[in-house]
Amino acid sequence: MIRYFTRWRTRRILARHPIAEPAWRYALAYCAPARRLPAAEQARLRVLATLLLHDKALEPVQGLALDDGMRALLAAHACLPILHLGLGWYRGWHALVVYPGLFAPERDYVDQAGVVHHTRAVLEGEAWERGPVILSWEAVMQSGSPAGHNVVIHEMAHKLDMLSGTANGFPPLHACMDRPAWSQAFADAWHRLERARRAGHPVLMDPYGLENPGEFFAVASEMFFEQPAALLELSPDLYRQLTLFYRQQPIPA
Numbered sequence: 001m002i003r004y005f006t007r008w009r010t011r012r013i014l015a016r017h018p019i020a021e022p023a024w025r026y027a028l029a030y031c032a033p034a035r036r037l038p039a040a041e042q043a044r045l046r047v048l049a050t051l052l053l054h055d056k057a058l059e060p061v062q063g064l065a066l067d068d069g070m071r072a073l074l075a076a077h078a079c080l081p082i083l084h085l086g087l088g089w090y091r092g093w094h095a096l097v098v099y100p101g102l103f104a105p106e107r108d109y110v111d112q113a114g115v116v117h118h119t120r121a122v123l124e125g126e127a128w129e130r131g132p133v134i135l136s137w138e139a140v141m142q143s144g145s146p147a148g149h150n151v152v153i154h155e156m157a158h159k160l161d162m163l164s165g166t167a168n169g170f171p172p173l174h175a176c177m178d179r180p181a182w183s184q185a186f187a188d189a190w191h192r193l194e195r196a197r198r199a200g201h202p203v204l205m206d207p208y209g210l211e212n213p214g215e216f217f218a219v220a221s222e223m224f225f226e227q228p229a230a231l232l233e234l235s236p237d238l239y240r241q242l243t244l245f246y247r248q249q250p251i252p253a
């Protein structure tokens with residue numbers, strides 16, 4: 001009965017609030033990973049994007065206006081990670097807040113010594129636990145530049161990670177997956193990257209991933225969707241774990 005209701009509700013949303021053809025073409029023009037998908041997967045992405053736009057509030061701030069094409073583009077980026085997981089993986093939060101440019105929220109935090117610090121970091125995106133995803137439109141439009149970079153996928157990966165608590169690089173794995181294999185693949189890739197960075201060698205993956213395991217998972221996820229072949233080359237084990245987690249077909253060898 002619930003399944004029937006869900007299918008009925010989905011059909012109703014798709015019929016009443018479709019993403020119009022020009023808006024979808026705009027989305028594909030600026031979302032390279034979506035453009036590269038086979039036709040059937042692109043159609044699936046469009047369905048998910050339609051449902052996401054119905055399910056989540058897109059809230060532009062500071063004078064930004066989001067037209068249908070921009071909304072479709074945001075939704076296309078956001079739905080790539082859940083293409084084979086489903087919208088249920090974005091449960092527990094309701095809004096995407098979009099700034100026109102980079103944003104610099106002022107924050108107070110207390111360090112381990114009990115000292116209160118006031119910070120004003122410039123951000124491209126942010127994902128709050130049980131709260132909104134915040135994005136800079138400027139950063140969204142820079143997806144793929146530099147290669148492998150995608151702020152929307154990055155923040156959405158944090159959201160998936162947070163489904164099992166804090167963003168610590170351990171999202172809820174599927175029953176078919178092996179936790180030690182996940183940890184090993186991530187730890188090996190981490191250490192290899194760390195060694196390369198220390199030695200001053202060029203690092204294929206954004207070294208921001210070395211901030212902490214949560215960031216490593218988010219940066220690896222960006223690369224998985226933006227530059228799968230490069231990630232496969234960097235770390236076949238990490239690539240395989242992400243293929244299992246995102247339920248994606250491995251790219252042909």
Ligand SMILES: [Zn+2]
Binds near residue numbers: 154214218
């Ligand atoms: Zn992050």
